[in-house]
Each structure stands twice: as structure tokens, then as C-alpha cells.
Amino acid sequence: MQAAPWFLVLNGKSAGDEAVRDAVAQLRGQGQPLQVRVTWEAGDAERYVLEAIAALAPVVIAGGGDGTLSEVAEAMAHTGLDATQLPELALLPLGTANDFATAAGISDEPLAALQLPAQTPARTIDLLRIDGDGTVHWCANLASGGFGTEVTVETHDGLKKMLGGLAYVITGISRLGRIEPIRARIHGEGFQWEGGFIALGIGNGRQAGGGQVLCPDALLDDGLLDLTIVPELSGEVMPTLSTLFSEGKHAALEQVAERVHLRELWIEAEQLMTLNLDGEPLQARHFHIQCVAARVRMHLPLETPLLSG
Structure with a gap:
């Protein structure tokens, strides 16, 4: 039986990025199932996170800048599920400044960022509620x-x-x-x-x-x-x-x-x-x-x- 796929929630501004397309193809070629969902309007990220949860996806990757990361994390928080019941979160940094990724040391090379969930264990992190x-x-x-x-x-x-x-x-x-x-x-x-x-x-x-x-x-x-x-x-x-x-x-x-x-x-x-x-x-x-x-x-x-x- 094929493993449940990871989900990549990709900011629509990066949908045409050839480096991202190549990295997705390479990851799939390495045997990792990956579903790509592109955000277009408000509410898309939350809908895709719920889809990922229903599909028992082990990992949801936010593809974009700090705003996309927060949007996906917010969608997870809104479910009311605790951290152990939610998919693990990862980041493919594609924003202008990528402040979170820069401070965290996440690679801005798309394939390296996409491979990170397979190379490191997930750690629990805090979120700000405003x-x-x-x-x-x-x-x-x-x-x-x-x-x-x-x-x-x-x-x-x-x-x-x-x-x-x-x-x-x-x-x-x-x-x-x-x-x-x-x-x-x-x-x-x-x-x-x-x-x-x-x-x-x-x-x-x-x-x-x-x-x-x-x-x-x-x-x-x-x-x-x-x-x-x-x-x-x-x-x-x-x-x-x-x-x-x-x-x-x-x-x-x-x-x-x-x-x-x-x-x-x-x-x-x-x-x-x-x-x-x-x-x-x-x-x-x-x-x-x-x-x-x-x-x-x-x-x-x-x-x-x-x-x-």
C-alpha cells in the first residue's frame, strides 16, 4: 500500500516557478508521494489543510514566505486538534525576505527544503495567538x-x-x-x-x-x-x-x-x-x-x- 502523500500548500505567486516544479518532480522521483495545492484566494490554505488532515497526510509544507507559513499554521490551530493529531509542518521558503527561514537556517534551495521532513524529526513549536x-x-x-x-x-x-x-x-x-x-x-x-x-x-x-x-x-x-x-x-x-x-x-x-x-x-x-x-x-x-x-x-x-x- 502506498504511503499517504505529503501536501505542499503553494502560494499562487510561486506556481510558475520552474525551480519549484523541478524540485517537486525530483522529490516524487525519489519515491515520496506529494500533492500540490495552489492558493488563489482567502480561505484556500485552510481548505487544503483540512483536505490534508482528511487524507491522513503526515506532512504539510507551506510554500511561500512568512505570511504563507502563518496562514498554514493558523489553519492548523483553527482545527482545535492538538499538535500530535495534526500533520507535521514544514516550510519551502519562497517569499521576498524569508525572515523565518533565514533565522531558522532553512535552505532556500527548493529540493533541500522539500527534503527536510525526511531528514530531521519534527519538534513542537509555539504559536502566537493575537x-x-x-x-x-x-x-x-x-x-x-x-x-x-x-x-x-x-x-x-x-x-x-x-x-x-x-x-x-x-x-x-x-x-x-x-x-x-x-x-x-x-x-x-x-x-x-x-x-x-x-x-x-x-x-x-x-x-x-x-x-x-x-x-x-x-x-x-x-x-x-x-x-x-x-x-x-x-x-x-x-x-x-x-x-x-x-x-x-x-x-x-x-x-x-x-x-x-x-x-x-x-x-x-x-x-x-x-x-x-x-x-x-x-x-x-x-x-x-x-x-x-x-x-x-x-x-x-x-x-x-x-x-x-
Whole structure:
């Protein structure tokens, strides 16, 4: 009897990628059954995940960028099944910046990424659950607000296509002189902060927006979210800010940021603010963000720095 196939949930933008087509053909030629499903509109990823579960697929591969990964992970979380009842998750990085894959050390070579589930055991990882004024989303990598969010949202698709992650840096530099801080109260167990911030990172993973390392110590399996707040800055430290967003230096972050590890946190903003959930903007004034431990199982490189132990 033939083994149940893996499922590749492929972002429609990459459907014509010849390297992906070749890698799929090679994997099948090596004896691994693989079903490919292409997303076209909202809801497709969830429908394909449910199809994979019904087919007893052992592995579902998200083919795309950080947004596609979160979309597939969210679809798994929405089933209500626990991690042991769900297919294992993997990633074929095909996005502009591939922040999650870069931090995790997942190869951007399609065949190598597709082969990873056969080469490494799946490990349980956490997910972020974000409730914004009653609207609930899930996030696999990082939720960001303030300057970093505006850079990501404002970066033109054409520029991203031409320049990749560098497009975010160029857009960020162009905005340095017109940053408006967002005023909010942020609190969690044993932690309270209130004031104006220009950047906010809530990490399951470590970076977003084309290499902005906002949560440099985040781990995917510690049951904690990593919170980084960059408060509004004086003109004297703007060069530090430039270094932070263009190069992602840990040292620059330490100079200006408030950082803490929490299981959950609340944000109360004075006006509507946007959180970017791996490319998906969510607007609200009140957010409740939880780290849901061991929510899915995922195949990652053995030497990835994103796992404890």
C-alpha cells in the first residue's frame, strides 16, 4: 500500500516557478508521494489543510514566505486538534525576505527544503495567538508595530520584486525623518510600560520586515513570547536607530530597547494602531497576545538556533 502523500500548500505567486516544479518532480522521483495545492484566494490554505488532515497526510509544507507559513499554521490551530493529531509542518521558503527561514537556517534551495521532513524529526513549536478588539489571528513568526510595520506595509511590491529584502531597508531609510511615535500602555505578568514607541516586536521568531532582528533571543519552543519596545528617541540617537533597522545589530537594539519575556501581554493604544502579523495587518486599539506552547510540530534544521537544547 502506498504511503499517504505529503501536501505542499503553494502560494499562487510561486506556481510558475520552474525551480519549484523541478524540485517537486525530483522529490516524487525519489519515491515520496506529494500533492500540490495552489492558493488563489482567502480561505484556500485552510481548505487544503483540512483536505490534508482528511487524507491522513503526515506532512504539510507551506510554500511561500512568512505570511504563507502563518496562514498554514493558523489553519492548523483553527482545527482545535492538538499538535500530535495534526500533520507535521514544514516550510519551502519562497517569499521576498524569508525572515523565518533565514533565522531558522532553512535552505532556500527548493529540493533541500522539500527534503527536510525526511531528514530531521519534527519538534513542537509555539504559536502566537493575537486578539485585536475581538478579531483573533495566529502568527508563527513575529508581530510588529510602529516603524517596522509601516516600512513593511509601505514597501512597494515592485520594489520588493526587484530588490528583495533590500527594498525594506530603502523604504525604512526614506522614513527615518518622519517617524511618529505610537502611545500605548503595554503590560503582562510582572511588567508594565507606558509611553510612546516607534517600534514594537512580539516574537515567536526573531526577525521580520526583511532582516529587522527585533527579538534576537526568541525561541520557538520555550512557551514565552519575546517583547521588544523601542521608545521614541531623541535626535542624538537617530544614528543608532538607523543601524538597528538597516543592519539589525544586537548591540544597537540593546542601547535603546526595553525587552522582556512573557507568556502573554496586553496592549492598550490611545488610537487605532496596526500590528503586522507576518505580512497580515491587524488594526485595533486593544490587543491580547498569548504564546500558545507546543501548538504544532515542525521540521527544522538540527542546528537551528531557534530551538532550546
